[in-house]
Amino acid sequence: MYFTGFRCFECGKLYRPDEDLLLCPACHNLLDATYDYDAIGRDLDRDAIAARPHGVWRWREFMPVLDDAAIVSLGEGDGPMLRCDRIAKAVGVRELWVKSDANNPTGSLKDRSITVSATKAVEFGYKILSCDSTGNKASSVAAYAARAGLDSVVFCPDDTPVPKVTQALYFGARVIRVRGHYSQINAMYRKLIHSGAVKWYDCGTDNPFRYEGKKSYAYEIAQHLGWRAPDRVVHPANGGMSIVKAWKGFGELKRIGWLEGLPKMTGVQAANCAPIAKAVLAGANIVTPVEKGPTIASALAGADPGLLGNRAVASIRESGGTALGVSDAETLEAMQLLASEGLFIEPSGAVAIAGIKRLVAEGKASPDERVVCVVTGSGFKDFDQIASQVRIPEETVGSYEELLAAAQALG
Ligand SMILES: [Zn+2]
Numbered sequence: 001m002y003f004t005g006f007r008c009f010e011c012g013k014l015y016r017p018d019e020d021l022l023l024c025p026a027c028h029n030l031l032d033a034t035y036d037y038d039a040i041g042r043d044l045d046r047d048a049i050a051a052r053p054h055g056v057w058r059w060r061e062f063m064p065v066l067d068d069a070a071i072v073s074l075g076e077g078d079g080p081m082l083r084c085d086r087i088a089k090a091v092g093v094r095e096l097w098v099k100s101d102a103n104n105p106t107g108s109l110k111d112r113s114i115t116v117s118a119t120k121a122v123e124f125g126y127k128i129l130s131c132d133s134t135g136n137k138a139s140s141v142a143a144y145a146a147r148a149g150l151d152s153v154v155f156c157p158d159d160t161p162v163p164k165v166t167q168a169l170y171f172g173a174r175v176i177r178v179r180g181h182y183s184q185i186n187a188m189y190r191k192l193i194h195s196g197a198v199k200w201y202d203c204g205t206d207n208p209f210r211y212e213g214k215k216s217y218a219y220e221i222a223q224h225l226g227w228r229a230p231d232r233v234v235h236p237a238n239g240g241m242s243i244v245k246a247w248k249g250f251g252e253l254k255r256i257g258w259l260e261g262l263p264k265m266t267g268v269q270a271a272n273c274a275p276i277a278k279a280v281l282a283g284a285n286i287v288t289p290v291e292k293g294p295t296i297a298s299a300l301a302g303a304d305p306g307l308l309g310n311r312a313v314a315s316i317r318e319s320g321g322t323a324l325g326v327s328d329a330e331t332l333e334a335m336q337l338l339a340s341e342g343l344f345i346e347p348s349g350a351v352a353i354a355g356i357k358r359l360v361a362e363g364k365a366s367p368d369e370r371v372v373c374v375v376t377g378s379g380f381k382d383f384d385q386i387a388s389q390v391r392i393p394e395e396t397v398g399s400y401e402e403l404l405a406a407a408q409a410l411g
Contacts, residue, residue: 002040003064006031006208009311018066020124022193022206023307030307031208032248033064041256050223054078056112056216062252064212065119072118072148074105077216081224081372084341088371091337091357095370097230098338098353099221102345106167107378109242109349110140112217117203117210118144126201128153132189133204134182134238134299135164136377141203142173153200155189157182161298161382181292183304205239205308214242218249221372222259229254229261231369234352236376237267237323238302240276240312246374247315263372264321266365267312268355270295270348273303274325279313281323286310296328296385299348299377322364330354332389335379344379344386 006015010029015021024031040061052058056077065071079100088096104111114137121129129145130153131137138154145152152173156165157180168175178185186205193202203210222229229250235243243265253259269277272293279287287309292301305312316323326334334353338345352373359365379386397403 001066002035002037002061003066004034004036007034008032017064021208022202030206030311033208033212035062035252037252037255041258046223046227046258056115056213059216059219062212062215062219062249063116064209065116065123067123070119070122071115072122072144073115074111074143074147076104076111076115078220079103081221082341082343086340087337087353091353092360092367093356093365093371094368096356097221097225097370097372098341098343099217099372099374100343100345101374101376102343102349102378106136106140106143107381108136108140109214109374109376110137111144113210113213114140114144114203116213117141117201117207118148118150120207120209121150121201121203122148124201126199127151128200129203130154130193130198130200131203132156132182132186133160134301135160135168136299136381137203138173138175139164139167139171142168142171145173146171155185157185157301159298161384163381163383181303182301183289183292186302186304205241205306211241211245214245215249215252217242217374218246219253222250222253225370225372227253227259229259229263230372231263232266232321232356232365232371233263233374234266234268234356234371235374236297236300236348236351237269237276237312238300238348239305239308240267240315241308242374242376243267244308244311244315247319262319265316265319266321266355266359267316267323268351269323269325270297270300270331270351271325271327273301274323275303275305276309276312276316277323277325279309280316285313287313297331297348297351298382299346300351322359324355324358326351326354326358330358333357335386335389338375343375345375346377346379346382347385348382349375349377
């Protein structure tokens with residue numbers, strides 16, 4: 001066992017690995033899992049791990065789990081890493097890879113982290129998983145609760161895309177629809193959890209176990225590129241914790257001598273809701289909440305990312321990366337570019353492509369870079385947004401003659 005406990009990002013206080021924790025009990029800041037990296041480096045072989053069965057859990061030694069029998073998995077992780085030369089040409093970089101999390105069991109990135117929180121819920125003996133969510137986390141929590149034989153309760157904005165709510169309900173979740181935007185719901189939900197009024201296992205924004213699952217992006221990318229870091233990893237940013245944990249994952253590999261180089265971490269938000277980008281560009285350490293405007297990227301609605309956002313700013317800055325907000329028009333173009341390579345991605349999941357295109361155009365990223373863009377959710381997750389972009393033909397054919405005529409008309 002290599003998981004040694006938690007350390008508070010803010011006050012540095014240490015906690016035991018068997019404690020059931022959310023925020024730091026001393027100062028209410030975020031906690032970061034710690035490991036015995038010397039032992040990991042001594043005992044493990046990167047190529048042996050690479051040869052294990054695919055998925056997040058082949059990185060078991062880097063996860064904060066005490067009991068392997070508790071692991072709740074649906075086969076998440078190890079989505080495709082695709083070199084996309086057409087997109088590279090369109091955005092103006094030498095080499096571009098798409099790391100797709102649309103292939104995860106429930107169709108989004110959330111499964112990487114919820115597999116860990118569901119496992120901890122089983123370890124700790126909880127009966128109900130809960131979260132607040134713009135939709136993807138809700139369907140993931142519902143699926144992993146079902147897999148574990150547990151119940152789930154999820155809180156979503158009342159305008160959450162129908163496919164995401166439907167998925168959660170179909171897995172048996174109790175869905176509470178809340179009026180307001182995501183940051184308002186997040187504040188109320190966290191108040192409920194920290195009040196002790198309910199005895200649910202929180203898989204939301206304060207759970208330090210869950211986030212460790214997100215490190216697996218970094219491991220998979222590093223391995224795929226022959227243990228050499230790309231120049232840049234571009235990732236959609238809502239709260240920003242995926243960026244924090246991917247940065248941690250790359251750092252871990254570097255520390256134990258498995259990785260050459262480190263990437264610039266780059267966060268992309270919706271221009272109408274970009275508090276992390278605003279802080280990064282202003283040189284601020286603390287993220288100030290913004291007034292959320294309309295955006296088709298409904299999963300990037302974190303107007304007040306709070307503690308998570310501050311950590312994301314720190315990771316981005318430490319890596320030499322940057323952050324930016326992209327418009328709906330840029331996002332729609334990015335979705336089309338992904339479709340040109342056969343990838344069906346929801347708006348929120350596609351913004352990384354729009355982000356790198358803008359950075360190159362503005363001279364803030366070099367055309368010589370080797371870039372990995374993470375796409376985080378299937379197009380089926382926000383289907384109406386995509387359906388509005390195409391027209392199903394009204395004309396039909398009913399006989400071979402009509403079919404032949406229609407075929408010949410295509411030229
Ligand atoms: Zn603390």
